[in-house]
Amino acid sequence: MKRSLVATSRRTVRRALTWRPKQRGTEAIDIAALISPLRYDVRVRADFFELLSTRDREEPLEALMEQVRHGSYAAWFAKIAMARFRPWVLKDEALFDSQLAERVSTARDLYWSFRDRGFDTRYPVVLRSTSRPLAADTGAVIRPRTHVGDGGHRLALLLASGGIAEPETYLIDPRPQQIIDNTVRLFSAEDVATERYLGFIARGYLPSDAAVPATSADLVAAVAEHGGPDAGDEVAAVLAAHRREWGIDA
Numbered sequence: 570m571k572r573s574l575v576a577t578s579r580r581t582v583r584r585a586l587t588w589r590p591k592q593r594g595t596e597a598i599d600i601a602a603l604i605s606p607l608r609y610d611v612r613v614r615a616d617f618f619e620l621l622s623t624r625d626r627e628e629p630l631e632a633l634m635e636q637v638r639h640g641s642y643a644a645w646f647a648k649i650a651m652a653r654f655r656p657w658v659l660k661d662e663a664l665f666d667s668q669l670a671e672r673v674s675t676a677r678d679l680y681w682s683f684r685d686r687g688f689d690t691r692y693p694v695v696l697r698s699t700s701r702p703l704a705a706d707t708g709a710v711i712r713p714r715t716h717v718g719d720g721g722h723r724l725a726l727l728l729a730s731g732g733i734a735e736p737e738t739y740l741i742d743p744r745p746q747q748i749i750d751n752t753v754r755l756f757s758a759e760d761v762a763t764e765r766y767l768g769f770i771a772r773g774y775l776p777s778d779a780a781v782p783a784t785s786a787d788l789v790a791a792v793a794e795h796g797g798p799d800a801g802d803e804v805a806a807v808l809a810a811h812r813r814e815w816g817i818d819a
Contacts, residue, residue: 591695591740591741591742591743592740592741592743593736593740593741594693594734594735594736594737594738594739594740594741595736596736597733597734597735597736598696598715598733598734598739599732599733599777600724600727600728600732600733600734601728601732601772601777602772602773602777603696603715603716603717603734603773604717604724604728604773605769605770605771605772605773605774606750606752606769606770606773606774606804606807607705607711607716607717607748607749607750607751607752607807608716608717608721608749608751608752609751609752609755609756609769610645610649610721610751610752610754610755611717611721611724611725611728612725612728612769613641613642613644613645613725613755614642614645614676614721614722614725615725615726615728615729616641616642616729617637617641617642617676617725618676618680618725618726618729618730619729620636620637620642621676621677621680622729624636626681630670630673630674630677633673633677634666634669634670634673637669637673638666638669641755642673643669644755645751645755646668646669646672647659647665648754648755649751649754649755650672651665651668652754655668676722679722679723679726680726683726683730688723688726688727688738690737690738692720692723693720693723693737693738693739693740694717694718694719694720694723694724694727694734694738694739694740695718695719695720695739695740695741695742696715696716696717696718696739696740696741696742697715697716697717697718697741697742697743697744697746698713698714698715698716698741698742698743699711699713699714699715699716699745699748700713700743701713703745703747703748704748705747705748705749705750705807705810706747706748706749706750707750707753707810707811707813707814708806708810708813709750709803709806709807709809709810710803710806711748711803711807712799712800712803715741716746716748718742718746720739723738724739750807750810750811752769752770752811753810753811753814753815756811757815758815758816758817761785761811761812761815761817762783762784762785764781767781767782767783767784767785767788768781770788770804770807770808771788771791771792773804774792774795774796774800774803774804775791775792775795775796776795779791779795785808788804788808789801789804789805789808792804
């Protein structure tokens with residue numbers, strides 16, 4: 570699946586104007602913590618790869634599509650991949666289905682290549698490092714940290730197969746870049762108090778063995794206690810931004 574010509578042109582110009590050399594990874598990264606709170610789409614793609622681990626390698630694509638069409642992977646494809654890069658596809662049900670099938674087929678090939686040969690270090694994941702607080706596209710201000718850049722499917726493969734990105738699997742791009750919040754697009758107002766939503770947000774701020782807070786207020790309090798007031802303010806800002814996007818009064 571290719572980006573639209575306009576999206577590709579903008580991306581090319583942006584890269585040319587902001588180019589800086591990428592840096593090799595130096596430490597193992599906990600992917601679950603890396604992708605929280607903004608990139609739930611990586612978790613969705615990891616879930617898809619976990620689904621593939623239960624399916625027969627020679628299964629016809631259409632049989633797999635029956636499982637995928639109404640699940641979270643198709644939701645990611647529609648709400649993020651297509652909505653951002655090829656919105657016209659969403660107006661044509663048959664075209665959308667063919668594009669989704671192409672994406673599923675490509676992802677399945679990637680999965681079996683990974684199973685057969687391991688991670689191909691010739692194509693590392695690109696992460697982005699920020700040196701100052703930046704606002705996500707939903708308005709929440711995020712403190713300096715490392716974010717997901719390019720290679721979401723490859724990162725999802727690593728998440729599904731152990732959860733750690735070793736130094737040889739990624740590069741760090743220090744260029745300034747807007748932070749995108751895909752989490753808000755894959756959950757909804759009905760999910761605001763669910764363990765899956767709160768647990769995903771918590772993973773970026775609390776230890777992996779911490780209990781999932783029961784409410785948003787409990788989550789903010791737990792983060793502030795563990796990481797300090799600034800961390801508590803940040804997660805409160807993320808939760809508030811999601812509520813605004815979902816049309817929920819604070």
